[in-house]
Structure formats: structure tokens, C-alpha cells
Amino acid sequence: MNKYIFAERMKNFQASDIAAILKVTADPEIISFAGGLPAPELFPIDEMKEVVAYVLEKHGTKALQYSTTEGHVPLREKIASRMNRKYQTRLESDNIMITTGSQQSLDLLAKMFIDDGDVILCESPTYLGALSAFNGYNPRYVEVETDADGMVPEALEEALKREKRAKAVYVIPDFQNPTGKTWTFERRRAFMEVINRYNIVVFEDNPYGELRFKGVVPPSLKSFDTKGQVVLLGTFSKIFCPGMRIAWLCAEGEIYEKFSYLKQAADLHSPTLSQYEIDTYMEMYDLDAHVGRIIDVYKERCGIMIEAMRAELPPSVSYTVPEGGLFTWVVLPENLSARDVLMTCIEKKVAFVPGGAFFPNGGHENTLRLNYSNMPPERIVQGIKLLGNAIKEHLR
Ligand code: PMP
Numbered sequence: 001m002n003k004y005i006f007a008e009r010m011k012n013f014q015a016s017d018i019a020a021i022l023k024v025t026a027d028p029e030i031i032s033f034a035g036g037l038p039a040p041e042l043f044p045i046d047e048m049k050e051v052v053a054y055v056l057e058k059h060g061t062k063a064l065q066y067s068t069t070e071g072h073v074p075l076r077e078k079i080a081s082r083m084n085r086k087y088q089t090r091l092e093s094d095n096i097m098i099t100t101g102s103q104q105s106l107d108l109l110a111k112m113f114i115d116d117g118d119v120i121l122c123e124s125p126t127y128l129g130a131l132s133a134f135n136g137y138n139p140r141y142v143e144v145e146t147d148a149d150g151m152v153p154e155a156l157e158e159a160l161k162r163e164k165r166a167k168a169v170y171v172i173p174d175f176q177n178p179t180g181k182t183w184t185f186e187r188r189r190a191f192m193e194v195i196n197r198y199n200i201v202v203f204e205d206n207p208y209g210e211l212r213f214k215g216v217v218p219p220s221l222k223s224f225d226t227k228g229q230v231v232l233l234g235t236f237s238k239i240f241c242p243g244m245r246i247a248w249l250c251a252e253g254e255i256y257e258k259f260s261y262l263k264q265a266a267d268l269h270s271p272t273l274s275q276y277e278i279d280t281y282m283e284m285y286d287l288d289a290h291v292g293r294i295i296d297v298y299k300e301r302c303g304i305m306i307e308a309m310r311a312e313l314p315p316s317v318s319y320t321v322p323e324g325g326l327f328t329w330v331v332l333p334e335n336l337s338a339r340d341v342l343m344t345c346i347e348k349k350v351a352f353v354p355g356g357a358f359f360p361n362g363g364h365e366n367t368l369r370l371n372y373s374n375m376p377p378e379r380i381v382q383g384i385k386l387l388g389n390a391i392k393e394h395l396r
Contacts, residue, residue: 009137012135032375034353036177044285063277064273071248074279079248086209086217088219097256100245101242102205102207102234111136113168119166122143122171169202170202170205172206173220177207177325181329188218211238212324213295228255231250239287245271319370338366
């Protein structure tokens with residue numbers, strides 16, 4: 001007999017078998033393409049020593065104190081102008097709320113909109129961590145057909161007409177986790193044309209958009225939003241340091257207000273010290289230059305991974321060639337299981353995440369996600385060679 005009687009929702013929170021398998025990736029000998037970790041050698045440690053000392057010296061009593069739920073005003077101002085410059089939005093600091101990672105926004109947005117059995121429309125596949133956050137509110141997921149250009153607008157419209165309980169659409173239009181794909185300009189426009197006709201909210205999650213190796217950053221979905229339907233999420237995790245746990249939500253009116261009530265109830269506010277530190281870093285240093293250094297390293301690693309995949313993977317295997325972000329997505333022949341291939345890979349000391357977990361309604365077990373940001377070039381080459389060998393063994 002169970003000792004405790006847990007809430008019903010706890011059925012939706014379980015250790016996944018994949019998480020258990022991937023625990024082995026903590027072994028430094030393992031070449032891990034599994035996580036989504038930034039390259040730690042790029043963290044601006046020397047600069048942060050100076051920043052932290054300065055913050056404590058100049059703002060110590062405020063930076064170590066409780067603060068407002070919405071967040072540190074100078075930081076919100078900087079974020080608003082940065083978003084407007086990069087993503088063609090028209091945001092003011094009053095539209096920006098500092099959050100404890102974007103992960104917190106995913107949780108609180110679902111809390112705001114989702115009752116048991118409500119429908120969340122999403123890309124197919126989509127970000128696993130978002131599903132974990134949403135699961136606590138018992139949604140039903142409808143995966144909307146998504147091709148190389150983004151979510152298919154006709155499929156979206158058809159789903160919105162059919163699903164009377166559709167409440168929200170969750171999308172990652174820039175260098176998606178897990179596929180690395182980016183929506184085209186045309187798709188963004190067409191998507192927003194459909195959205196405009198319905199009383200539905202969009203969660204636009206964009207942790208990776210700035211990490212673009214070439215070409216121009218396309219406008220955000222939020223930039224097409226005339227009715228306040230789109231809530232745009234950004235984060236310092238991938239362009240700065242994830243350990244600070246500082247991210248932001250962009251929204252208007254009622255959604256912004258209700259979000260502040262939920263956030264206040266959840267954690268009062270995000271860490272004041274982290275907010276002062278990031279704000280001071282942006283005053284003292286050039287964040288864009290830092291992002292430029294991250295891009296250079298990831299671009300090189302991505303290129304090396306793709307080149308190794310061309311050489312080592314059998315022709316029946318396809319993969320995306322990302323133009324930014326942290327991930328590439330591999331599709332194996334239909335009859336192969338990425339979970340089985342992972343078991344072989346782990347024996348060879350290489351790891352990845354099987355793709356099936358990114359599809360909320362199951363299936364697609366022949367897919368997998370590879371991360372290239374966290375391994376040095378020589379280990380990427382070696383790891384892909386081992387992956388290629390494992391796939392070939394399973395094809396025999
Ligand atoms: N959304 C997506 C698509 C992500 O990939 C991640 C991080 N892996 C997050 C949200 C959460 O980021 P944060 O560190 O800001 O909580």
C-alpha cells in the first residue's frame with residue numbers, strides 16, 4: 001500500500017525511462033549529444049567576477065532584497081528595446097515580465113489557460129520540457145502537421161475548426177527544439193492570418209532565435225500580432241548563462257496582469273541579484289558581441305557534425321541541416337527504433353535523445369535529436385562515427 005495519497009495530477013509526472021538511460025551521460029567518458037547544454041567554456045566568468053563585485057558594491061542592499069514581481073525596470077527596458085530591434089516587435093518595458101526561466105512561463109501559461117481536457121495545439125514534434133510543464137493541467141494535445149517551412153496553416157485552420165476546446169497553440173518557430181527547423185517568413189504571416197480569425201492564444205517560445213549562423217532573423221509571430229493574442233517568451237539561458245535562471249515574457253493587458261498574479265503566487269519574483277547582474281553586464285559589456293562568440297563556436301560545431309553525418313551515416317538516414325540553434329534531427333528508416341540504437345550507442349559510449357518522446361501522442365520511434373553545442377569538435381567527429389556504426393549494425 002502507498003504511504004501517501006498524492007494528488008491525481010502526479011500521475012502525469014513520472015521519471016521517464018529515457019531520463020534513466022541518459023543518467024549514464026554524466027560519465028565524462030560518454031560523448032553526449034543528448035542534452036541541450038550551452039558550451040560552458042563560453043560563459044563570461046572573468047567579466048562576471050567584475051560584474052558581481054560591482055553589483056554588490058553599488059546596489060548590494062537592493063540586489064539582495066525582495067523586489068517586484070514584474071522585475072527590475074532597467075533590465076525590462078533593455079529587453080524591450082532588444083526584442084524590438086531583433087524581432088520587429090513594438091514592446092514597451094511594461095510588456096516585459098522577468099521570469100525564472102522560460103520554463104516557469106510554460107507552467108504558468110498553462111495554469112492560466114488550461115482546464116482538464118482543454119486542447120493545446122502544437123508542432124509535431126515539439127519541446128519535451130513544455131509537455132512536462134503543460135501535463136500538470138491535463139490537456140489533450142493535437143499535433144498539427146509541420147513541414148520544413150513550419151506549421152501548415154491549412155492544417156492549423158482545420159484543427160481550430162474541429163477542436164472546440166482548443167485553448168492555446170504552442171510553437172517554437174526559430175531553430176526548434178528538437179528539429180532545428182525555422183519557419184519561413186511566409187509561413188509566419190499565413191499562421192498569424194489564421195490565428196487572427198480565432199479566439200485563441202499563441203505561446204511563441206524563442207530561446208534560440210539569436211543563435212543564427214547565417215541570413216537574417218525573421219520577424220517574430222508577435223510582430224504580426226494586432227490583438228494581443230501572442231505571448232512571446234525569451235530567455236538568457238542560451239545567449240548568456242542558464243544557471244542565472246532569468247528569462248522574460250512579452251504580453252499585453254489582461255494576460256500580462258493575470259500572469260503577474262500567478263507569478264506572485266508561485267515565487268513572488270525572480271532572483272533580484274541575477275537580474276541586477278545581467279543588467280549590469282549589459283551596461284558594462286556588449287551582449288551582442290558575446291552572442292557573436294557563441295554563434296562562431298556553434299556554427300563550427302554544427303558544420304563539423306553535419307560533415308561527419310554526411311560521411312558516416314548510411315544513405316537511408318536523413319537529417320536537418322540547421323542554420324542556427326543547438327540541434328539537428330535525424331530520421332532513421334521506419335523499421336529502426338532509436339531507443340534500440342541508443343542502447344547500442346551507450347555501449348559504445350555515445351548518447352542522444354530518442355525522438356519519440358517529443359511527440360505528445362506517441363509514434364515516430366525512428367527519430368532522434370542530436371545536440372552539437374556541448375562537445376568539442378574531435379569528440380563530435382568520433383561520436384558521429386560511433387553513431388553511424390551503431391545504425392549500420394541495426395540495419396543488418
Ligand atoms: N523552451 C525551449 C524550446 C527550450 O529548449 C528550453 C530549454 N531547453 C526552454 C524553453 C527553457 O529554457 P529556460 O532555461 O529559460 O527555462
